[in-house]
Amino acid sequence: MSFQANREAAEQYVKPKFERKIGRYGGRRSGPLVIFIGGIHGNEPAGVFALRNVMKALNEKNPRFEGEVIALAGNTRALNKGLRYLDTDLNRAWLPEQVRNLKLKAGKTVEVSEETEQLELLAEIETAIGANRQEVYILDLHTTSSDGAPFSIISDTLTNRHIAQELGVPIILGIEESIDGTILNYINDLGYAALGFEAGQHDALTSVENHEAIIWLSLAFIGCLSTNDIPNMASLRKRLIKASNGLPRFLEVRYRHAIAESDEFAMDPGFRNFHPVKKNQAIAKDRTGEVKTNEDGFLFMPLYQKLGDDGFFLVREVKPFWMKVSEVARRMKFDRALPLLPGVSRLKGAKDSLVIDTRIAHWFVLEICHLLGFRKHYQTTGRLIVSRRKQQEL
Numbered sequence: 001m002s003f004q005a006n007r008e009a010a011e012q013y014v015k016p017k018f019e020r021k022i023g024r025y026g027g028r029r030s031g032p033l034v035i036f037i038g039g040i041h042g043n044e045p046a047g048v049f050a051l052r053n054v055m056k057a058l059n060e061k062n063p064r065f066e067g068e069v070i071a072l073a074g075n076t077r078a079l080n081k082g083l084r085y086l087d088t089d090l091n092r093a094w095l096p097e098q099v100r101n102l103k104l105k106a107g108k109t110v111e112v113s114e115e116t117e118q119l120e121l122l123a124e125i126e127t128a129i130g131a132n133r134q135e136v137y138i139l140d141l142h143t144t145s146s147d148g149a150p151f152s153i154i155s156d157t158l159t160n161r162h163i164a165q166e167l168g169v170p171i172i173l174g175i176e177e178s179i180d181g182t183i184l185n186y187i188n189d190l191g192y193a194a195l196g197f198e199a200g201q202h203d204a205l206t207s208v209e210n211h212e213a214i215i216w217l218s219l220a221f222i223g224c225l226s227t228n229d230i231p232n233m234a235s236l237r238k239r240l241i242k243a244s245n246g247l248p249r250f251l252e253v254r255y256r257h258a259i260a261e262s263d264e265f266a267m268d269p270g271f272r273n274f275h276p277v278k279k280n281q282a283i284a285k286d287r288t289g290e291v292k293t294n295e296d297g298f299l300f301m302p303l304y305q306k307l308g309d310d311g312f313f314l315v316r317e318v319k320p321f322w323m324k325v326s327e328v329a330r331r332m333k334f335d336r337a338l339p340l341l342p343g344v345s346r347l348k349g350a351k352d353s354l355v356i357d358t359r360i361a362h363w364f365v366l367e368i369c370h371l372l373g374f375r376k377h378y379q380t381t382g383r384l385i386v387s388r389r390k391q392q393e394l
């Protein structure tokens, strides 16, 4: 079902259309701080609509709430124009060095629309977190240009994993090996829990409904709300499980097809998110001809819109058995033994990073690093640096 027409009609009388602060609730009792961000991509308003609905319901019903929830809109200027972004992608500018440089521009005239957005968003987040917050969760709500089941994207820390697992949607690991500078990576590196959710196609009404389910359920699992205070708790979870019916619980990113405008990349029609594909299957075209897959797996986030530099990803299942093994191994701090493997050493001065000599180390060393939460950080000839996200001890 499309709500494009209704959306345009509705927006006529919702003025101003998109503002940074969507709402907040709680704050009277101690507890976690949960920050939701909707529409960091301006053509993805479903998260904002869902947040408005949930904030309205909370403020009307006034249930007991541990901690506080704050709902923010991401790229307000792009949201108001219905575009992914105006000048640059707001979800690719969060490398620590970029953020440091950006902060120097605070209070000055900024030419790039997304720099203004980022400064405003950053100020809201930093004010909310303040000096004394211990338990912070940031949840970033997105939608995709293709059709398909809802899913979560996380950096592989145990805290992130546990929340995402409770929601019953597929969990995608390892995207940080392919995409730099997302807000989730930035927040994770500050030591807080950060999870991304994709609810379905940009303009589908079900995407708003899926996001609402995700918001309510995560507030319950984080411990802010009692499940009794959530309208239709059982049906919300059922809805998410049904939407991702048949898909593996855990998948990891194996390949990213990066594109530039000059590639003239175009997906072939008819592919959904998580469409199963075979090796060497033609799935798109570009200036040089057919684009084929390089291994079996599931197609992930195929691009059916103009703006964006990820043509598609390939993901494959990680068996729950291995996820369990990795949880046990992490609890037993097996990572301490990693430097005993041939070709692996600690990176000096960086507790959460390792150097892998790719001329010595076996192929499975990287797999073991993955299990223990270390992901590729950067690579030079013969040398691979892997890092893991700081773990929030909860």
Ligand SMILES: [Zn+2]
Binding pocket: 040, 041, 044, 142, 143
């Ligand atoms: Zn997005």
